[in-house]
Amino acid sequence: MKRSHFTREIIELIVITLLLFVVIRFIIHGYHMQSANMQPAISTDAYVMVNRTSYMLGKPQRGDAVVLHYPPDTxxxxxxxxxxxPGDTIKTDNQHVTVNxxxxxxxxVKTPFNPEGHEWKVPADAYFILNDNRQMTDDSRNWGPVNRDMIVGKAVVVFWPVNTWQIINSYPSTYTQIKDQP
Incomplete structure:
Protein backbone atom coordinates (compact mmCIF):
# COMPACT_ATOMS: atom_id res chain seq x y z
CA MET A 1 0.00 0.00 0.00
CA LYS A 2 2.74 2.50 0.94
CA ARG A 3 4.75 1.61 -2.14
CA SER A 4 1.93 2.55 -4.56
CA HIS A 5 1.39 5.84 -2.72
CA PHE A 6 5.08 6.70 -3.07
CA THR A 7 5.05 5.73 -6.78
CA ARG A 8 2.00 7.92 -7.38
CA GLU A 9 3.70 10.90 -5.72
CA ILE A 10 6.83 10.43 -7.86
CA ILE A 11 4.72 10.28 -11.04
CA GLU A 12 2.78 13.41 -9.99
CA LEU A 13 6.05 15.25 -9.30
CA ILE A 14 7.42 14.28 -12.73
CA VAL A 15 4.21 15.39 -14.49
CA ILE A 16 4.15 18.74 -12.65
CA THR A 17 7.83 19.30 -13.46
CA LEU A 18 7.24 18.54 -17.15
CA LEU A 19 4.22 20.88 -17.26
CA LEU A 20 6.24 23.70 -15.70
CA PHE A 21 9.05 23.07 -18.17
CA VAL A 22 6.65 23.22 -21.14
CA VAL A 23 5.01 26.43 -19.86
CA ILE A 24 8.32 28.16 -19.18
CA ARG A 25 10.10 26.94 -22.32
CA PHE A 26 7.40 27.20 -24.97
CA ILE A 27 4.68 29.55 -23.75
CA ILE A 28 6.33 32.24 -21.63
CA HIS A 29 9.57 33.93 -22.55
CA GLY A 30 11.49 36.45 -20.47
CA TYR A 31 12.91 39.34 -22.47
CA HIS A 32 15.57 41.72 -21.14
CA MET A 33 14.98 45.23 -22.49
CA GLN A 34 18.40 46.59 -23.39
CA SER A 35 17.54 49.72 -25.34
CA ALA A 36 15.51 52.88 -24.87
CA ASN A 37 13.19 52.20 -27.83
CA MET A 38 10.04 51.71 -25.69
CA GLN A 39 10.56 54.61 -23.26
CA PRO A 40 8.94 56.23 -21.39
CA ALA A 41 6.56 53.30 -20.65
CA ILE A 42 9.23 50.59 -20.45
CA SER A 43 12.63 51.54 -19.13
CA THR A 44 16.00 50.31 -20.27
CA ASP A 45 17.12 47.25 -18.30
CA ALA A 46 13.55 46.10 -17.56
CA TYR A 47 12.51 42.46 -17.84
CA VAL A 48 9.36 41.72 -19.80
CA MET A 49 7.23 38.57 -19.90
CA VAL A 50 6.36 37.59 -23.48
CA ASN A 51 3.52 35.23 -24.41
CA ARG A 52 4.86 33.12 -27.30
CA THR A 53 1.51 31.44 -28.00
CA SER A 54 -0.68 34.55 -28.11
CA TYR A 55 -0.71 34.62 -31.91
CA MET A 56 -1.36 30.91 -32.39
CA LEU A 57 -5.02 31.52 -31.56
CA GLY A 58 -5.40 35.09 -32.82
CA LYS A 59 -3.71 37.61 -35.06
CA PRO A 60 -1.47 40.47 -33.92
CA GLN A 61 -3.43 43.70 -33.40
CA ARG A 62 -2.59 47.37 -33.70
CA GLY A 63 -1.15 48.60 -30.42
CA ASP A 64 0.30 45.25 -29.35
CA ALA A 65 3.79 45.58 -27.90
CA VAL A 66 5.77 42.70 -29.39
CA VAL A 67 9.20 41.16 -29.22
CA LEU A 68 10.57 40.34 -32.65
CA HIS A 69 13.74 39.15 -34.30
CA TYR A 70 15.74 42.21 -35.33
CA PRO A 71 15.55 42.23 -39.16
CA PRO A 72 19.21 43.21 -39.78
CA ASP A 73 20.41 40.46 -37.37
CA THR A 74 17.85 37.78 -36.48
CA PRO A 86 -1.51 43.53 -43.52
CA GLY A 87 -3.04 45.74 -46.23
CA ASP A 88 -2.70 49.01 -44.27
CA THR A 89 -1.23 52.16 -45.74
CA ILE A 90 1.12 53.96 -43.35
CA LYS A 91 2.22 57.55 -43.93
CA THR A 92 4.59 59.67 -41.88
CA ASP A 93 5.53 63.32 -41.85
CA ASN A 94 7.96 64.92 -39.39
CA GLN A 95 5.48 64.76 -36.45
CA HIS A 96 2.60 62.40 -37.35
CA VAL A 97 1.83 58.80 -38.24
CA THR A 98 -1.26 58.14 -40.36
CA VAL A 99 -2.84 54.71 -40.79
CA ASN A 100 -5.38 54.29 -43.62
CA VAL A 109 4.85 58.71 -27.58
CA LYS A 110 6.65 61.41 -25.59
CA THR A 111 8.40 63.16 -28.50
CA PRO A 112 6.90 62.61 -31.97
CA PHE A 113 9.65 62.39 -34.56
CA ASN A 114 10.04 61.02 -38.04
CA PRO A 115 13.24 61.83 -39.92
CA GLU A 116 11.37 62.16 -43.21
CA GLY A 117 7.94 61.79 -44.74
CA HIS A 118 7.33 58.43 -46.31
CA GLU A 119 4.54 56.02 -47.29
CA TRP A 120 4.41 52.23 -46.94
CA LYS A 121 1.86 49.63 -48.02
CA VAL A 122 1.97 46.71 -45.58
CA PRO A 123 2.07 43.41 -47.52
CA ALA A 124 0.07 40.30 -46.67
CA ASP A 125 1.35 38.45 -43.56
CA ALA A 126 3.48 41.45 -42.51
CA TYR A 127 3.23 44.15 -39.85
CA PHE A 128 4.48 47.72 -39.49
CA ILE A 129 6.26 48.12 -36.14
CA LEU A 130 7.43 51.37 -34.53
CA ASN A 131 9.24 52.22 -31.32
CA ASP A 132 7.40 54.23 -28.66
CA ASN A 133 10.55 56.36 -28.37
CA ARG A 134 10.30 57.73 -31.91
CA GLN A 135 13.72 59.35 -31.79
CA MET A 136 15.06 55.77 -31.92
CA THR A 137 14.39 55.25 -35.62
CA ASP A 138 15.59 51.66 -35.91
CA ASP A 139 12.17 50.17 -36.67
CA SER A 140 9.89 49.66 -39.70
CA ARG A 141 10.69 53.21 -40.82
CA ASN A 142 14.18 51.85 -41.62
CA TRP A 143 13.67 48.17 -42.44
CA GLY A 144 10.07 48.25 -43.68
CA PRO A 145 7.20 45.96 -42.66
CA VAL A 146 8.15 42.79 -40.77
CA ASN A 147 6.96 39.30 -41.75
CA ARG A 148 4.72 37.55 -39.21
CA ASP A 149 7.28 34.80 -38.63
CA MET A 150 9.72 37.39 -37.24
CA ILE A 151 7.41 38.12 -34.28
CA VAL A 152 8.38 36.11 -31.17
CA GLY A 153 5.27 36.99 -29.15
CA LYS A 154 3.19 39.60 -27.39
CA ALA A 155 4.81 41.50 -24.52
CA VAL A 156 2.41 41.24 -21.59
CA VAL A 157 3.99 42.30 -18.30
CA VAL A 158 7.03 44.20 -17.07
CA PHE A 159 8.08 42.12 -14.07
CA TRP A 160 11.51 43.49 -13.11
CA PRO A 161 12.53 45.70 -11.40
CA VAL A 162 9.65 45.13 -9.02
CA ASN A 163 8.95 48.85 -8.56
CA THR A 164 8.18 49.14 -12.32
CA TRP A 165 5.81 46.15 -12.45
CA GLN A 166 3.00 46.80 -14.93
CA ILE A 167 0.70 45.18 -17.45
CA ILE A 168 1.74 46.50 -20.85
CA ASN A 169 -0.96 48.73 -22.32
CA SER A 170 -1.97 48.24 -25.97
CA TYR A 171 -3.83 51.60 -26.07
CA PRO A 172 -6.94 50.33 -27.90
CA SER A 173 -8.57 53.79 -27.95
CA THR A 174 -5.71 55.06 -30.14
CA TYR A 175 -6.61 52.58 -32.89
CA THR A 176 -10.43 52.27 -32.76
CA GLN A 177 -11.01 54.97 -35.40
CA ILE A 178 -8.85 53.25 -38.03
CA LYS A 179 -10.77 51.60 -40.87
CA ASP A 180 -9.34 48.35 -42.18
CA GLN A 181 -8.35 48.34 -45.84
CA PRO A 182 -10.61 46.22 -48.09
Missing part, protein backbone atom coordinates in the same frame (compact mmCIF):
# COMPACT_ATOMS: atom_id res chain seq x y z
CA UNK A 75 20.03 36.51 -33.61
CA UNK A 76 19.01 39.64 -31.68
CA UNK A 77 15.50 40.30 -30.34
CA UNK A 78 14.02 43.81 -30.04
CA UNK A 79 10.72 45.24 -28.90
CA UNK A 80 8.28 47.52 -30.71
CA UNK A 81 4.58 48.33 -31.14
CA UNK A 82 2.42 47.14 -34.03
CA UNK A 83 1.06 50.16 -35.87
CA UNK A 84 0.04 48.65 -39.20
CA UNK A 85 -1.64 45.38 -40.18
CA UNK A 101 -6.01 58.05 -43.62
CA UNK A 102 -6.43 58.35 -39.82
CA UNK A 103 -3.84 60.41 -37.92
CA UNK A 104 -2.84 58.58 -34.76
CA UNK A 105 -3.04 60.40 -31.43
CA UNK A 106 -0.36 58.38 -29.65
CA UNK A 107 -0.41 59.24 -25.93
CA UNK A 108 2.44 56.78 -25.31
Missing amino acids: NIDVMGRIIGL GTVLNEAY
